[in-house]
Amino acid sequence: MRDSNEVLICPACGHEMQKVYIANSELYLDICLQGCGGIFFDNREFEKLDEQSENIDEILNILDNKNFINVDQTVQRSCPSCGSLMVKNFASIKHEVEIDCCYICGGKFLDNGELMKIREQYKTEQDRSEDFNKYLLSFIKTEMDALEIERIKGETNRSGLKRVFDKCFEKIRKKF
Template identity: 35%
Template sequence: MLCPRTGEPMKEVEIGGVKVDVSMGCGGVWFDNFELQKFDEQHESAGDELIKIMEQFHNPDVDTEAKIQCPRCESITLMRRFFSVKRHVAIDECAQCGGVWLDTGELLTIRKQYPTEEERNKAASAYIEDIFKNDPQIQAMKAEQQESLTKAKRFARMFRFICPSNYIPGDQDWGAF
């Protein structure tokens, strides 16, 4: 499989029972839908090995704003599911196969900025909470059904996999997200 951003080969990595493909051109990560579903199970910070590989290939010069095609399906442009302008985070999802592409530059930055696990957990929680709490598209999702919440939880667990955080949507007293 080729990286949708750079066209370079992806490296398949199995971490904590989840198989992902890391781009050797930009450090972005592809999650197949059936692998994403494993995030519904609890995953603690098993992502250290993944982070090392992502860091190895991370290229800050790659344009993460450009629209990309699904690396699995032919001629399907990935949908930007939600996007936090403030946090520069986007999840690009395939409407056909349900796979997800994640550009990971900022998650890597958090991991580097905070040396202790406690500090990192705190920073990551604030970061992930901000994505889910303040993004207008996420706010709109609040009006939707349980399926959206399940999906948001899955995405939050995906983030947590890379950047350990205690934040999970739906567990707050201020609302579903």
Template identity: 30%
Template sequence: MYCPRTKTPLKKVNVGRVSVYVSEACGGVLLENQTLKNFECPSDKRGKALANHLSQFHNEVADLTQRVSCPVCSDTVMLRRFYSPLHAVEIDECPGCGAIWLDTGELEKLQSLMLSEKDRAILRHELMKEHERIEVKGLPHKHDNWHRRSDKVDALFDLASYITNGW
């Protein structure tokens, strides 16, 4: 496989039993489908190790807006999309195989946006408290008592059947 930016060979590196493909020419990294979640947390050992490894190859890429082809599916152009909800980091993703290409510095940007488990728990608690269920009671409607009406109708039919059977 070759780097989509520099067309140099990618080097396979195992980080905590997860294989990634690093471009030593530009500092980019290719992650197979669903493996980015293993590296996005900055406090995780894998995330730190990969970020440290990539930092030694940090080079500026001339044009990040240029579309690149997937190193795995060479005939497929990768989609450029935002990874984070804050729209701060754009990544390249293959629509065919799901591989993700991170250019130099993008992993560090992703890691800086991720919250720790403790921060997530605090945020979750605050959001739940802020969005508690609210019960809204309106004015009574004229048809709210229909169930009582059916009881009266049933009583009327009972009276009618008593009168007709009784005679």
């Protein structure tokens, strides 16, 4: 667990990131206010954010009307928390916005504007959950079809079904 008072260095522009208190979600986020406007979330912070969209507004207000420097988004970044190389990954099932993810500590870095794009993918929370439900159902169908093929081949045992359930629970937990 990283020390929450530690000053992080922005992985995109090298400026020191500032701790910003987000009252709605009761957490401190690291935001590159003096450089590129990037935001770093640790694993727990990003999940917390996902649950209520009002707290995204609070972050967007902090970033509003500020001039940030441009950065090259194609460069591979190192995680500001643990130093591992980060990997570009889609932020949701819509596959529209790619963010930097650290597979070692679970940290995520969003460039300026990406949070807004994630926010704009769905007009309402209901749209988002409907889309997720559709996605989950098709995922379950694909997994069950694969299991059926294993059954025909005589390869299935109880652990096959458990594997499908585990994957589904993981998707529900992460909403992705």
